[in-house]
Structures are given as C-alpha cells and as structure tokens.
Amino acid sequence: MDQVALPENFIALLTDHLRIPVPADGLSAATTLESLDIDSLALMELVVAAEDVLGIVLPDSALDLSPAATLGEAAKVFDEAT
Template identity: 65%
Template structure:
C-alpha cells in the first residue's frame, strides 16, 4: 500500500515529518496540503522552530538527522527536510 503511493507521488513527505508538523507544532493545514515545495516560513515556523523540529525528530523517532539538517532555514522547503529525513535512516 505505501510503496504504490510513493511511486505515484513524487512529492511524498516522510510520515514522521508530517506528524511532527501537524502534531508537535500544531501546523493548521491539512496534511494533504503539504508538499515538497511548502516552505517552513509559509507554515509560520522560524529558525528556533526548525531546531525544535530536529530535536523532536531525534527524540520521538530515535533517528539521528545528518548535519545538513541543521542548515535548514525558514525559507527551506519541506522537500529539503524530507531529504534530511531520508538520510537519517
């Protein structure tokens, strides 16, 4: 079921990232409205929020995000963050 979705949706975001945004940060958008082109800025997340995102991801999912995850800025896209999540596994 999940693989079929990933192959058809090029902009599929990691479930962990979407869960953190909608749960931990209470981002008020439908998960379906989030895409790899959505910026953190457009979700009203600042650089402090991005650091919290990295820490929350590591604590909640037991993953270690690569150093480039620390380079995320409010103008970064969810696609850039998704790539960091991919390299964390």
C-alpha cells in the same frame, strides 16, 4: 521531489509536535517552512522532536536548513538520517 509524497512520520512531526494548522493533504514537498510560520527556533524544535520521536540522529546538514527551505528538502535530510 515536488511530485513525491512527504513521509507520514515527517508530516506527523509537523502537525503533532509543531501543531502546524494545515491539513496534511495541504502540505507538499514544494511548501516552504516559512510559509508555515516555521522560524529558526521552530526548526530546531522540529529537529529535537525528530531525534526523540524517530530515534534518529540528524546530520549537521539538518542544522543548515533555513526557514526558506522546502518541506521536500527538510524531509530528505530527515530521511537520510534513518
């Protein structure tokens, strides 16, 4: 997934709801959540925002994500919920 572009709605969640101070073109599937200072609390905020904004219910595997996960791994979990 490193070569695959991240979904725009996922990038919007990161930049708009978590206010990640990185330009969207600076994010890649290989970027880790912790490199963006996303800790477990911010990760839960991301899950809640995804459910509210995208109208999806994330699977339990979303709760298994850790700050060491990559954006590609997180985007895959979110994509599987749509």
